[in-house]
Amino acid sequence: MKTTDVLVIGGSAAGMVAALTGKSAWPEKTFILVKKQKEMMVPCGIPYIFGTLDSSQQNIMPVDNLLEKAGIESIVGLVVAIDIEKKTAKLDDGEEISYQKLVIATGSTPVKPKWLKGAELENVFVIPKDKTYLDSMNSKLKNCKKIVVIGAGFIGVEFSDELAKREHEVTLVEKLPSILSLAFDEELSTRIADIIVGRGVSLITNNGVKEIMGDGKVSKVKLENGETIEADAVILSMGYKPSTELALKSGIYVDESGFIAVDEYMRTHVTDVFAVGDCAQKRDFVTRRRVPTMLASTACAEARVAGINLFNINVIKTFSGTIGIYSTAIGDTGFGTAGLTENRAIEEGIAILSGVFEGVDRHPGNLPDAHKQLVKLIAAKYSGVIIGGEVIGGLSAGELTNVIGLIIENRMNVNSLLSSQIGTHPCLTASPAGYPLIKAAEIIAAKMRNY
Amino acid sequence: MKTTDVLVIGGSAAGMVAALTGKSAWPEKTFILVKKQKEMMVPCGIPYIFGTLDSSQQNIMPVDNLLEKAGIESIVGLVVAIDIEKKTAKLDDGEEISYQKLVIATGSTPVKPKWLKGAELENVFVIPKDKTYLDSMNSKLKNCKKIVVIGAGFIGVEFSDELAKREHEVTLVEKLPSILSLAFDEELSTRIADIIVGRGVSLITNNGVKEIMGDGKVSKVKLENGETIEADAVILSMGYKPSTELALKSGIYVDESGFIAVDEYMRTHVTDVFAVGDCAQKRDFVTRRRVPTMLASTACAEARVAGINLFNINVIKTFSGTIGIYSTAIGDTGFGTAGLTENRAIEEGIAILSGVFEGVDRHPGNLPDAHKQLVKLIAAKYSGVIIGGEVIGGLSAGELTNVIGLIIENRMNVNSLLSSQIGTHPCLTASPAGYPLIKAAEIIAAKMRNY
Numbered sequence: 001m002k003t004t005d006v007l008v009i010g011g012s013a014a015g016m017v018a019a020l021t022g023k024s025a026w027p028e029k030t031f032i033l034v035k036k037q038k039e040m041m042v043p044c045g046i047p048y049i050f051g052t053l054d055s056s057q058q059n060i061m062p063v064d065n066l067l068e069k070a071g072i073e074s075i076v077g078l079v080v081a082i083d084i085e086k087k088t089a090k091l092d093d094g095e096e097i098s099y100q101k102l103v104i105a106t107g108s109t110p111v112k113p114k115w116l117k118g119a120e121l122e123n124v125f126v127i128p129k130d131k132t133y134l135d136s137m138n139s140k141l142k143n144c145k146k147i148v149v150i151g152a153g154f155i156g157v158e159f160s161d162e163l164a165k166r167e168h169e170v171t172l173v174e175k176l177p178s179i180l181s182l183a184f185d186e187e188l189s190t191r192i193a194d195i196i197v198g199r200g201v202s203l204i205t206n207n208g209v210k211e212i213m214g215d216g217k218v219s220k221v222k223l224e225n226g227e228t229i230e231a232d233a234v235i236l237s238m239g240y241k242p243s244t245e246l247a248l249k250s251g252i253y254v255d256e257s258g259f260i261a262v263d264e265y266m267r268t269h270v271t272d273v274f275a276v277g278d279c280a281q282k283r284d285f286v287t288r289r290r291v292p293t294m295l296a297s298t299a300c301a302e303a304r305v306a307g308i309n310l311f312n313i314n315v316i317k318t319f320s321g322t323i324g325i326y327s328t329a330i331g332d333t334g335f336g337t338a339g340l341t342e343n344r345a346i347e348e349g350i351a352i353l354s355g356v357f358e359g360v361d362r363h364p365g366n367l368p369d370a371h372k373q374l375v376k377l378i379a380a381k382y383s384g385v386i387i388g389g390e391v392i393g394g395l396s397a398g399e400l401t402n403v404i405g406l407i408i409e410n411r412m413n414v415n416s417l418l419s420s421q422i423g424t425h426p427c428l429t430a431s432p433a434g435y436p437l438i439k440a441a442e443i444i445a446a447k448m449r450n451y
Numbered sequence: 452m453k454t455t456d457v458l459v460i461g462g463s464a465a466g467m468v469a470a471l472t473g474k475s476a477w478p479e480k481t482f483i484l485v486k487k488q489k490e491m492m493v494p495c496g497i498p499y500i501f502g503t504l505d506s507s508q509q510n511i512m513p514v515d516n517l518l519e520k521a522g523i524e525s526i527v528g529l530v531v532a533i534d535i536e537k538k539t540a541k542l543d544d545g546e547e548i549s550y551q552k553l554v555i556a557t558g559s560t561p562v563k564p565k566w567l568k569g570a571e572l573e574n575v576f577v578i579p580k581d582k583t584y585l586d587s588m589n590s591k592l593k594n595c596k597k598i599v600v601i602g603a604g605f606i607g608v609e610f611s612d613e614l615a616k617r618e619h620e621v622t623l624v625e626k627l628p629s630i631l632s633l634a635f636d637e638e639l640s641t642r643i644a645d646i647i648v649g650r651g652v653s654l655i656t657n658n659g660v661k662e663i664m665g666d667g668k669v670s671k672v673k674l675e676n677g678e679t680i681e682a683d684a685v686i687l688s689m690g691y692k693p694s695t696e697l698a699l700k701s702g703i704y705v706d707e708s709g710f711i712a713v714d715e716y717m718r719t720h721v722t723d724v725f726a727v728g729d730c731a732q733k734r735d736f737v738t739r740r741r742v743p744t745m746l747a748s749t750a751c752a753e754a755r756v757a758g759i760n761l762f763n764i765n766v767i768k769t770f771s772g773t774i775g776i777y778s779t780a781i782g783d784t785g786f787g788t789a790g791l792t793e794n795r796a797i798e799e800g801i802a803i804l805s806g807v808f809e810g811v812d813r814h815p816g817n818l819p820d821a822h823k824q825l826v827k828l829i830a831a832k833y834s835g836v837i838i839g840g841e842v843i844g845g846l847s848a849g850e851l852t853n854v855i856g857l858i859i860e861n862r863m864n865v866n867s868l869l870s871s872q873i874g875t876h877p878c879l880t881a882s883p884a885g886y887p888l889i890k891a892a893e894i895i896a897a898k899m900r901n902y
Contacts, residue, residue: 013884296883410863420860432464
């Protein structure tokens, strides 16, 4: 039997970062990481294998390289059982590993709904973080002309845009009235939809999939309204579910939504067992409700908290809940969102005020590469605390979204934001006098004065 | 005599933003803004008139347009006297304006050192925010082949790069050992210097100007080490001094460095008189010492604080000191700095730890437009509070610098940063597992554990 101080199960972003941060915090301890495949995909890079990049080989996360440098042993294998009393894990090849501390980072798997007839037909794909599957999918897709993507979240939108670049005929189907609706309010999602359509994707909203049809192989998709669309292939991007079968059967408490229950130090109900990443329970930073939001960035923050606090409460810093900071790009337009949308805040019964300002991401706006930049901010009505923000702009939109993320994380209010110092430069940002983030806060401050 | 509730003197960024924010906070009050010229330049856009842009006409700040929309009267004129007892200001055409509240935003003027022999020769230029001067300078420079720029701060570096684009032979002279040395530590400034040189600028460091030579018109620049450089034109970018003669002669207290003394609400020593922007006293956010840092972004933050608090302490939010957030770009490389450099912190006797991490601003790094990204963070040694950061990367470096600015402004420490959520996207940012800002914080955290 192998022995280690810390065993990490899972070698995607969460597992890798938990191991690396843990080893950095506890250099005298031994670490083993077990992962299912030798080569791991950069999770958010997967859509780009299907257009921009030449192959999955360009999207490898250098896990083994980083682990080796840090002095962490890496094993390819599948953990089939955990004995939480004896503190051992059993691999599929029969080997057992005894641990002091265990970190479960088993991730998530794509949803293939049971009710969806035809989901098992040939050329119906989901999007797992699995190189072998993705390589096979990619070579099959290359022979397909008409591709239907079901579900217009970030992954569905990114896949559609990438496939359209390769000149497939792409139809993106969304059952809700607007795309990316968990991330953006309608005034922004409409603009994003226009861009997607402008790049050659056919977009169908307010109309979900009812059935996938075909004889062995997919030939058509039938929608809720009865219409059918021809399809040589179908990609289901209908969400992910936490991979927690191993935890469940090992007696580690899994909640009613299928996530491993954790506290703010990412500890499960079992002593010495942590869970991080997509498989671990999430709470919204603002509403404090459980949310199913799965993001590599959140996973990494959780993994750092677990890693630092493995052997005792080394740092009095807990994971404060999922803010949900996402961004993406279509061509030269970047989009991002952090915290709650206005819609979501209203659904949660939060009294809010919002402000929207549109400017330009260069100054003067005559500079080359200037791109319109729109920022929407959402604040709690009485305290003025910023609880959400959305951005459409050029390619700086990703880091601008991180500016908003930190504003939310620090629970800044509109007044402190108004006197915040923001560095600006003609070639890099909006102007100091017309910085859309500050102007949006000004609009909210003016509304607050009228109450 | 004209009468107004609020009179703002100065129509560049600080004056404009003070008037606009003030009017938004106090809509029932009347506002007049007096500015020296009809058309105001975007201050940070000035270098780009000399290369990227066609003319100064593309670098106009839409001051009158914004003031008119807000219902603020704009007057072109020069205020020649303020009577702080009677609360009136007198213009150069003899008109008097009576005010309740006065905001002085008279800005700064370029330094032309008295000791510098030859500074008055023809074709020796400084860089004021004055369209008429800049237009004339631009047309004269177009006929010059060899141009020497003295002073390698941000403006000197930007001018050199822009002029090199127009195929002038540009020599940039800096008396300190490295360029941009107030903003960047040597490991970063060396890289920036390499880029500048790679773009065709001749760089001379560790060697200041001694004398400008010529017969009527400049022909040579003599350096401290005795060498001479041929020059058809010389541009002095040797800093700016606050324009505070008006305040001084009106009995408003000006400090020993020539700045108008202000408190944290931007109030001067005279009741009902505020000062904002380059002419107003600055304190460093971290060291609390007076600093001469002049930035449009700082000016705008000060202007907002003054505007909101004009008639009473409307918002309990003061200006918390200059963080000094700057960024710039040379070609497709962006640089930024916020807070203290390591050098400056050491000079101030602050015990610090620093961390540097270099990664890539896309993930996977095989994506098009990927650019190396280096982040250096500086933290107080015992508390771990982040007091400075520097960035070299692609064009997202400007907003990433703002992320660091907010970290400093919120006095976050390395541990809170480690569990911060940072949104990441393949096409927009570094990877969540290798985000250089977080990795640099990890390096500091590891160092702290060893103390």
